[in-house]
Amino acid sequence: MTVTVLVDPLCGWCYGAHPALDWLRARDDVTLALLPVGLFAGPGAFAIDATFATHAWSADQRIAALTGQPFSTAYRMQVLKAGTGLVDSGPATLALTAVHLTAPEREPDALAAIQAARYVGGRDIADPAVLAEILDEADVAPAAARFRAADAALHESASARMAAGRAAMARHGLRGVPALVAGGDEGRGFNGAPLFGDRDNLLRVIRDAAA
Structure with missing residues (x-):
């Protein structure tokens, strides 16, 4: 079964979904692919202020309680409370696209x-220099080199992927991420709620959607 996960690198719930995604990815009967939607890229980007910081930290605590994913004090102090950061997933989406083009698996x-660097390490993943370091640390050097070069073809590919992600959301009536599309182009899309529940139910929902 092919399962496409619609994501944004700056989505805390997408970070919270990693345990379920890792479980799916380990299965022999599932082929997992990512498709960024650019939720916080371009016109969707904005500066982090005190109101957003409070809202985000509250949501993060709910995600942590539900999934066990950690949100560190370093993240709270250096990202949310620094007063200088941006919620801008454009650079991280470009970095992911560099990986997609050089080592898609x-x-x-x-x-x-990338998400652990933000939510655990307290690093600014809207900063291209930081993202290049993260790709090096993740042992995807060709992607890091491609990202540092940031050629026109890479930007075009990232834009095309985000457009495809938004089109998939519209086609399947999806309003947020993470979300999933099972069964390829002819399959069915559904919101990410099953990622945060029983694994058997998640697999059942995917199989029904892919049928």
Whole structure:
């Protein structure tokens, strides 16, 4: 079964979904792919202020309680409370696209590394220099080199992927991420709620959607 996961690198719930995604990825009967939607890229980007910081930390605590994914003090102090950061997933989406073009099977690993750098390491994943370091640390050097070069073809590919992700959301009536599309282009899309529950139910929902 092919399962496409619609994501944004700056989505806390996408970070919270990693345990379920890792479980799916380990299965022999599932082929997992990522498709970024650019939720916080371009016109969707904004500066982090005190109101957002409070809202985000509250949501993060719910995610942590539900999934066990950690949100560190370093993240709270250096990202949310620094007063200088941006919620801008454009650079991280470009980094993921560099991985997609050079080692597509490693893209879920790269997403996990990028999000852990933010939510655990307290690093600014809207900073291209930081993202290049993360790709190096994740052992995807060709992707890191491609990202540092940031050629026009890479930007075009990232834009095309985000457009495809948004089109998939519209086609399946999806309003947020993470979300999933099972069964390829002819399959069915559904919201990410099953990622945060019983694994058997998640697999059942995917099989029904892919049928």
